[in-house]
Amino acid sequence: MDTHPAHVLGIDIGGSGIKGAPVDIHTGTLLAPRHRLLTPDPAKPGNVAQVVTEIVRHFDWDGPVGCGFPGVVRAGVTLTAANVHKQWVGADAAALLSQATGCPVRMVNDADAAGMAEMTFGAGKGHQGVVLLVTVGTGLGTALFVDGKLVPNTELGHIQIEGVDAETRASDAARKRDDLSWKKWAARLNDYLHTLERLLWPDLIILGGGAVKKQAEFMPLLTLAAPVVPAQLGNDAGIVGAALAGVVP
Ligand code: BGC
Numbered sequence: 001m002d003t004h005p006a007h008v009l010g011i012d013i014g015g016s017g018i019k020g021a022p023v024d025i026h027t028g029t030l031l032a033p034r035h036r037l038l039t040p041d042p043a044k045p046g047n048v049a050q051v052v053t054e055i056v057r058h059f060d061w062d063g064p065v066g067c068g069f070p071g072v073v074r075a076g077v078t079l080t081a082a083n084v085h086k087q088w089v090g091a092d093a094a095a096l097l098s099q100a101t102g103c104p105v106r107m108v109n110d111a112d113a114a115g116m117a118e119m120t121f122g123a124g125k126g127h128q129g130v131v132l133l134v135t136v137g138t139g140l141g142t143a144l145f146v147d148g149k150l151v152p153n154t155e156l157g158h159i160q161i162e163g164v165d166a167e168t169r170a171s172d173a174a175r176k177r178d179d180l181s182w183k184k185w186a187a188r189l190n191d192y193l194h195t196l197e198r199l200l201w202p203d204l205i206i207l208g209g210g211a212v213k214k215q216a217e218f219m220p221l222l223t224l225a226a227p228v229v230p231a232q233l234g235n236d237a238g239i240v241g242a243a244l245a246g247v248v249p
Contacts, residue, residue, distance in 0.1 A: 010243030066246020113241030115143025
């Protein structure tokens, strides 16, 4: 496999699947079909490192790797783990995965990764001002940009609304868990987004994550003042954004 510096292996660690593909970071295109493996259960760091290594081997990869993680990441260390094993809290994930794979691995929050991909190649491209991306899936992830610059690790999926963590009411997992109609769930998502809008006054809201495949079912029901648009890179945003983060600055 070509390991030209413009090519980075992007890997997206999620609650149910871990997927990756080599990415041309100048165009945002995948250089090979994505490879997806199941997230091990329990998703402890050591088990996940094995799966990440399998993905690296699948592509016969020997260059930089960027890895999206569903929690706060600072300087390669994972600091929260809402939907993965608590052993990740405080783990030096970048060091662990670099050692396991033999490649230089850089870590980034998964929503920040998706946001960077959308701002560079997708729905946020060229947008100045305040742009808020919300990924709606197992969790609620957020990425906040000011004039194109990321404010990292905004954990706005965990704001409390009426004493309840927003993610537990308005994520796609909550829709499935509570067996809600699209209309009922859209009302919850709408409340959540209105709360964010009152606090941040974004100029643009981008919705990403798994739920966006069904955007026709709920996007017309949202009543935000800011324009709300679907993410354009779909399922690939996490991989492409992780690859962008994988480049040594
Ligand atoms: C985590 C975030 C993550 C989001 C989406 C939340 O539970 O706290 O860090 O971005 O899920 O995976």
